[in-house]
Amino acid sequence: MSGPTRRRLLAGCGCCMVASSFGCAPPERPLIPGERPTTATDEGGLWAIMDREEARLARSPLRVNDPGLERYISGIACTVGGAYCRDVRVYVVRNASFNASMAPNGMLQVWTGLLLRTENEAQLAAVIGHELGHFVARHSLTRMRTARTVGDIAAFIALGTAGAGVQGGPQAVQAIAISALFAYSRDQEREADTFGLAAMRQAGYAESEAAAVWAGMAAEERAEPARDRGVPFLATHPGAEEREQTLRTLAASAAGTGRMGEDTHQAALAPLMPTMLADEVRLRRPERSLSVFQRLLARQPNEPGLNAATGEVYRLRAALGDDERALAAFRIAAAAPRPPATAWRGIGLVEQRRGQRAEAAAAFRRYLATTPEPPDAAMIRSYLVEGT
């Protein structure tokens, strides 16, 4: 075949394939409760690899070993999961980012950053319900198959366009393939949201709380300075505001009210709270942290841990006026019967920065007196010596 004819033929093939291809693999049938795929299938391969990951996660130092908390979250997963109760295993992972994920083999990870941001049981149930949606609909498997199909087709088209001498052909094909995959991922997220709400309804939770989770995230994102935000084109999930709207619309048809479970939630999270607050402060994203703390403080304005954490954020940010704000927050925390260690310490450090030696010394002494084995005792004592 002569050169120009061959090139035209390849280009023609390329165009046909682009048009028909980026339609993805058909959605899988939902998982049956208790089902396990056979080893010889691609799904079996996926499960086997996730089983190995789960064995590693179970022994990871990042796993939070709080049996009471795990029982609480497993209880919610069982209520929301219904027939899938025994197929789900819950792992709480110490990571300050907002995330929960469900592996195709039933391993459910909930990160501590997400736990901190949920105000009640219903909100946590909304997130778990959403993840169960991915699990039951076997989204990971569909995504893997789609990625493989799209990748394979793209490879042949890229070869064809390169062979036909089309400039920039392979790169264009790659860009189309990638954007198709990301868009597909967003569709799956919407599907999981729908499933999650239905699961909440069945379990008797207040469906309106699902939107509340995303309202909180949207507020947090808006609080963030513009320079730190991400790129929407590459988003695997719809934005927080879109999710809030979608969930609000879907839940609007809900009849009556459901369970919120604020008290049980706060009791279950209480032991882990100091760690979660410290981890959040350590992220050094003050605007986002303040958004979260202020939302939580709205329901419990005098909660000592939250106030101390707020004080810490202001103290570390040290913008104009932050010293006064930090002191105000620390003083509320310090007034509690058993103040968090950071409260008096924080007052001391801020007063020291303001040059108020006497107040600083008094605060440091209170800190040393009320805190068992403070890790920075030597440093604080050195400040006291300096001051005299």
Add this chain to the structure above:
Amino acid sequence: MPTTARIVAIVLTAILVSGCATYHRGAETLRRPSDVAAIVMMPVDVEIFELSAGGSLEPKADWTEAAHRNLVEALRAEEAGRGLAFRGFDETVLTAEQRVPIDQVQRLHGAVGRAIQTHWNSGPLVLPAKQGRFDWTLGAPAAALRGQTGADYALFIWVRDSHSSPGRVGLIVAAAILGVSVPGGVQTGFASLVDLSTGEIVWFNRLLRGVGDLRTAEPARETARTLLDGFPR
């Protein structure tokens, strides 16, 4: 239209590249405190994938299970020929408390092994501070393993292997005709021998090639032999 000569050159390069397989460094002889060096064979870490036309690596559970079985058997078969005595390592008898330090040693070795693979004898990625020395150690944590098993050495095996799908083979052929070289499946891994009294990695063999198959017994014997190529006497 690429000349026949070019196609032949590409195919030949592919064959030659697949030939160079391993590179090892380390001790020539084992320390044998009681005439037989006790070597504990740590749980083998092997995973087999299928390489699709577009480059996706799809995990294959049945291939991995077979590979695991074949590799362990093949490694045991190497014992006799080399005058070694491997001990198995049964993780199931460990209590939860014992499991933690053992787990940490394995993870530590995984990290060190990856570092060696990346930075040893690898051109621009070589670590200048090493100045050509091969000195890598797990340090004190290795003592946990010696305490648990009573062995003198620990042998770690790590293998990741991929095999081209029919689509991939088709792409390779089509590409070759157009004068483009597209890689097929790759077998990569390492065998590492740790002296449990010091934690030092005394022998390390790195594997990287385009051939090798762990899915059936005979080729698995060949891979095991290659992995233990140059093992200290």
